[in-house]
Amino acid sequence: MKLSEQPIWNILDSSKLDDFLRCRRRYFYSHILGWRPSAPAHDLHFGTCWHLAREHQLIHGYEDIEGAYSEFLTEYRKIFDESTDDMFIPKTPKGVWEALMAFTVHYMRDLEDNELLRNPDTNEPFTEIAGTVPISDSKMLHFRMDSILRRKSNNKVFSWDHKTTSANYIKYPPWEEQFYLSIQNGTYTHCLYCIFPAEEVLGVEFCGTGFGHLKRGSTARPAGYHQEFKRVSAFRTPSQMNVWLWTVIDLVNEVEMETDRLTHCSDSDSVLQAFPLNPGGCSKYKGCEFHDYCTCWENPLQQCGEPPLGFIVEFWNPADKDSRNKMELEWR
Numbered sequence: 001m002k003l004s005e006q007p008i009w010n011i012l013d014s015s016k017l018d019d020f021l022r023c024r025r026r027y028f029y030s031h032i033l034g035w036r037p038s039a040p041a042h043d044l045h046f047g048t049c050w051h052l053a054r055e056h057q058l059i060h061g062y063e064d065i066e067g068a069y070s071e072f073l074t075e076y077r078k079i080f081d082e083s084t085d086d087m088f089i090p091k092t093p094k095g096v097w098e099a100l101m102a103f104t105v106h107y108m109r110d111l112e113d114n115e116l117l118r119n120p121d122t123n124e125p126f127t128e129i130a131g132t133v134p135i136s137d138s139k140m141l142h143f144r145m146d147s148i149l150r151r152k153s154n155n156k157v158f159s160w161d162h163k164t165t166s167a168n169y170i171k172y173p174p175w176e177e178q179f180y181l182s183i184q185n186g187t188y189t190h191c192l193y194c195i196f197p198a199e200e201v202l203g204v205e206f207c208g209t210g211f212g213h214l215k216r217g218s219t220a221r222p223a224g225y226h227q228e229f230k231r232v233s234a235f236r237t238p239s240q241m242n243v244w245l246w247t248v249i250d251l252v253n254e255v256e257m258e259t260d261r262l263t264h265c266s267d268s269d270s271v272l273q274a275f276p277l278n279p280g281g282c283s284k285y286k287g288c289e290f291h292d293y294c295t296c297w298e299n300p301l302q303q304c305g306e307p308p309l310g311f312i313v314e315f316w317n318p319a320d321k322d323s324r325n326k327m328e329l330e331w332r
Contacts, residue, residue, distance in 0.1 A: 090213035130323035167212025186244030203235035
């Protein structure tokens with residue numbers, strides 16, 4: 001089977017570039033063929049719903065815990081009903097209620113020390129900002145930022161990006177270290193530099209909530225749900241951003257190169273000479289869902305007429321996602 005190039009292949013964002021870095025063959029399965037597990041991804045959906053709760057609090061105030069929880073629960077129950085809650089402890093609606101209450105106390109001065117900005121063109125709160133940002137005269141990235149705020153103490157602008165993880169993992173250095181050089185951090189910081197004068201920009205602060213649950217308590221901590229909070233100020237100066245820009249342009253060029261190589265491949269080839277495997281990435285992040293196919297198939301083009309059992313065709317297209325603010329950014 002010879003594949004014809006699709007427009008969706010040329011729509012790139014931080015998430016797709018991260019997948020390409022992890023393994024190009026996995027990228028082929030996920031973003032060229034569009035294969036995804038048919039079972040809903042709980043961590044991903046949970047994180048999306050947590051974003052809605054945090055957006056509500058930024059707009060309406062941290063004291064509106066019930067409103068934030070309602071935003072979470074309405075979206076969460078579209079996929080996971082009450083019968084599944086025990087399967088996903090501590091990432092459950094009960095855990096979210098407890099986390100929202102603890103978050104409000106822990107960060108009670110957030111909206112006193114910082115101001116949520118508004119889109120000057122629409123007067124909409126600057127939450128869920130999506131669109132495109134240039135990386136060269138001819139190339140662009142799609143993006144989706146959680147928020148834009150201004151710090152009252154120094155009049156600098158920044159973005160809070162909300163992350164969910166486990167209460168144990170958030171304590172370890174790798175959780176924090178992943179953000180400083182991440183493609184996502186650079187993309188969002190680049191967006192801020194395109195919107196505001198460089199001297200006003202701080203960058204991105206990753207706002208992590210770790211969810212935990214103890215079956216048996218102790219004198220130090222009772223049984224039940226508990227939370228860990230950590231913020232990572234992964235700010236990047238304009239000179240540091242030059243490294244990000246070169247890296248991203250090089251990555252986009254490599255994606256285009258592999259895509260071009262693919263157009264010259266066919267199912268008669270003994271091996272697929274495009275989007276090569278990264279054998280070192282097979283066991284990362286709970287393992288790869290395509291490991292068995294990489295083991296068995298020398299040339300996936302001979303097998304890709306339809307997705308295998310347990311998979312569906314569903315392309316990730318950041319341009320299709322709803323957002324409060326749509327922006328097509330330009331160089332500043």
